[in-house]
Amino acid sequence: MKTPKTPILALLATVITVSALASCSTDDTTSADSATTVSIDTATGPVEVPQNPQRVVALDNTSLETLRAFGVEPVALPKPIMPYEGFEDWIDDDAILDVGTHREPNLEIVNEAEPDLIIGGYRFSEYTDELGRIAPTLDIAPSDDAEGGYVESLKRQTASLGVVFDREEQAAEIIAALDAAEDNAAERTTGQSVFLSVVSGGKIDNGAGRIGRIIEPLNLRDVFAGEAGDVHGDSGLAPEAVAAANPDWMIVLDRDAAAGEPGAAPAKSVIDAQEAFARTTFASEDQIVYLDPYFYTRESIQAYAETYEQLADAFSNAS
Amino acid sequence: MHRRTALLGSAVVTAALVAASLLVGEFDISLGTLLTDPVAREMFLISRVPRTLSLIFAGVAMAVSGVVMQMITQNKFVEPTTAGTSQWAGLGILAALLLAPNLGPMPKMLIATAFAFVGTMLFVGVLRRISLEQQLVVPLVGIMLGAVVGAITTFLAGTFDLLQSMSAWRSGGFSGIVRGFYEPLWAVVVIAVLVYLLAHRFTVAGLGKDLATTVGLNYDATVVLGVAMVAVCTGVTSVVVGFIPFLGLIVPNIVSMVLGDDVRRNLPWVAVLGVGLLLACDLIGRTVVAPMEIPASVILGALGAAVFVLLLVRQRRHVLA
Numbered sequence: 001m002k003t004p005k006t007p008i009l010a011l012l013a014t015v016i017t018v019s020a021l022a023s024c025s026t027d028d029t030t031s032a033d034s035a036t037t038v039s040i041d042t043a044t045g046p047v048e049v050p051q052n053p054q055r056v057v058a059l060d061n062t063s064l065e066t067l068r069a070f071g072v073e074p075v076a077l078p079k080p081i082m083p084y085e086g087f088e089d090w091i092d093d094d095a096i097l098d099v100g101t102h103r104e105p106n107l108e109i110v111n112e113a114e115p116d117l118i119i120g121g122y123r124f125s126e127y128t129d130e131l132g133r134i135a136p137t138l139d140i141a142p143s144d145d146a147e148g149g150y151v152e153s154l155k156r157q158t159a160s161l162g163v164v165f166d167r168e169e170q171a172a173e174i175i176a177a178l179d180a181a182e183d184n185a186a187e188r189t190t191g192q193s194v195f196l197s198v199v200s201g202g203k204i205d206n207g208a209g210r211i212g213r214i215i216e217p218l219n220l221r222d223v224f225a226g227e228a229g230d231v232h233g234d235s236g237l238a239p240e241a242v243a244a245a246n247p248d249w250m251i252v253l254d255r256d257a258a259a260g261e262p263g264a265a266p267a268k269s270v271i272d273a274q275e276a277f278a279r280t281t282f283a284s285e286d287q288i289v290y291l292d293p294y295f296y297t298r299e300s301i302q303a304y305a306e307t308y309e310q311l312a313d314a315f316s317n318a319s
Numbered sequence: 320m321h322r323r324t325a326l327l328g329s330a331v332v333t334a335a336l337v338a339a340s341l342l343v344g345e346f347d348i349s350l351g352t353l354l355t356d357p358v359a360r361e362m363f364l365i366s367r368v369p370r371t372l373s374l375i376f377a378g379v380a381m382a383v384s385g386v387v388m389q390m391i392t393q394n395k396f397v398e399p400t401t402a403g404t405s406q407w408a409g410l411g412i413l414a415a416l417l418l419a420p421n422l423g424p425m426p427k428m429l430i431a432t433a434f435a436f437v438g439t440m441l442f443v444g445v446l447r448r449i450s451l452e453q454q455l456v457v458p459l460v461g462i463m464l465g466a467v468v469g470a471i472t473t474f475l476a477g478t479f480d481l482l483q484s485m486s487a488w489r490s491g492g493f494s495g496i497v498r499g500f501y502e503p504l505w506a507v508v509v510i511a512v513l514v515y516l517l518a519h520r521f522t523v524a525g526l527g528k529d530l531a532t533t534v535g536l537n538y539d540a541t542v543v544l545g546v547a548m549v550a551v552c553t554g555v556t557s558v559v560v561g562f563i564p565f566l567g568l569i570v571p572n573i574v575s576m577v578l579g580d581d582v583r584r585n586l587p588w589v590a591v592l593g594v595g596l597l598l599a600c601d602l603i604g605r606t607v608v609a610p611m612e613i614p615a616s617v618i619l620g621a622l623g624a625a626v627f628v629l630l631l632v633r634q635r636r637h638v639l640a
Contacts, residue, residue, distance in 0.1 A: 201484040236494025240366040241345035
């Protein structure tokens with residue numbers, strides 16, 4: 001007779017505890033978010049988030065520079081995949097927790113950070129559901145598949161961040177800066193052919209898959225666009241193929257510089273030593289643009305604005 | 320008679336592949352432009368000749384390494400990628416990248432070779448301590464050791480943000496080979512000649528330690544020498560072009576099926592077939608997604624895996640029969 005009683009008691013106890021906890025948590029959120037909430041359009045539909053959250057976990061690295069501009073200091077970051085330059089203070093600050101890379105993120109750490117808001121998406125997009133159980137999670141990261149393409153979606157991301165942090169005006173300024181730089185660069189580019197390259201491990205490869213987005217709004221023609229030209233990754237590209245295509249310009253992402261010593265320019269030495277390029281237009285006219293080596297880990301609206309300024313300068317000096 | 324025709328046929332095919340390798344590519348190079356256009360001639364010397372030579376040297380290196388290793392271990396399934404030699408060379412390259420990123424290719428090769436040597440000696444040492452009755456255990460041990468070393472390499476590369484560089488290197492191919500990038504591979508020619516001169520020793524070593532010692536061979540010295548030569552071949556090839564899987568397995572097996580196990584007689588044919596196979600894989604990779612390329616190692620890997628399974632099945636039939 002005794003045995004059946006205990007489970008019922010246990011069950012009762014559990015029910016009581018759960019409801020107590022539940023009421024606790026609802027109390028917590030209402031008291032913490034006495035301010036308003038806003039609805040934000042995300043990749044996974046509209047999400048209701050607190051406005052001006054105090055504890056922000058930022059996982060989407062493209063949002064970091066805008067957060068910094070807003071004066072928002074995250075409580076946890078994926079430190080290993082952040083740009084090493086420009087974020088030393090956040091990376092070195094032990095009070096800011098390290099979530100790790102997107103390959104094996106430590107979601108316990110995210111939980112430990114007790115966030116009011118998680119800015120996820122991008123490299124962390126597959127974790128959106130899990131993150132959503134910890135705190136409201138936004139996937140507003142720029143994407144190639146978004147309407148209007150990557151660069152357009154960068155602007156929407158910035159505008160959304162402006163709404164969340166109540167900095168609409170500042171967001172509009174950042175977007176306007178990109179628009180101006182983009183227009184300027186678009187004006188200077190008049191149909192020139194370009195080779196988009198990534199230099200990694202000392203090899204010059206087709207970089208269309210990684211940096212092709214840059215030329216989306218510009219009037220440039222990727223010499224390897226279409227067909228197999230879009231293949232990227234561990235496929236190779238012979239220097240003579242670049243020489244045969246003879247592009248007017250070359251835009252280079254130096255992955256080795258981002259991984260190596262500060263100030264080093266491995267890509268430049270690789271390209272300069274390339275005899276096969278000697279007779280091409282881009283080499284003989286010195287029409288090679290080296291992107292910020294951290295472009296790949298920044299990919300922010302600010303990085304794009306800088307790149308468009310850089311391209312506008314390069315192209316106007318050339319013409 | 321049939322065998323001779325087959326071998327001569329393979330030599331002719333390889334020669335044709337060499338010619339094709341010199342003439343296939345994105346830049347406009349043909350017999351006509353070679354005679355008339357100095358720009359085409361220049362590109363021929365910058366791009367085509369170095370690439371073809373490096374394919375020849377790498378093919379010889381891996382095929383000959385396979386023969387030597389199979390003799391030393393008395394096992395038909397051993398070659399640099401199934402014995403961990405390549406993976407150790409890879410760890411050596413990573414060590415060089417980590418400790419002295421600005422090293423030139425030469426010291427890098429020395430480090431990779433040293434790692435390959437130590438790793439292969441370790442493999443040979445492990446083999447001496449286990450029963451070799453089971454033919455399949457030997458490559459399994461090698462693949463296992465290689466996987467462990469590969470995993471350590473990947474972990475270290477991930478920790479120090481060098482994954483990108485390592486994967487670019489590991490999926491190695493010949494696409495980036497131009498004048499100034501392949502020259503260290505000439506070392507392989509020296510090794511190949513040495514192996515040929517010492518071929519009888521390896522043939523005898525292939526009979527097993529007891530028999531070899533009885534006929535007066537310094538067995539241990541032969542093993543160390545063989546491993547050292549394989550390490551140089553693998554180290555240099557790994558640094559210049561990356562992994563070339565299974566070549567050292569397929570080619571020596573096919574040749575010894577046809578000709579038997581005399582290393583000196585086999586060696587030239589192993590070299591010819593190795594070169595032909597690698598050239599064929601590279602030419603496929605060069606043309607199917609032009610102007611981009613698929614690394615020869617990827618095509619060889621797919622092909623090699625299939626042949627590996629085939630050889631295993633054959634082996635099994637022999638055992639049952």
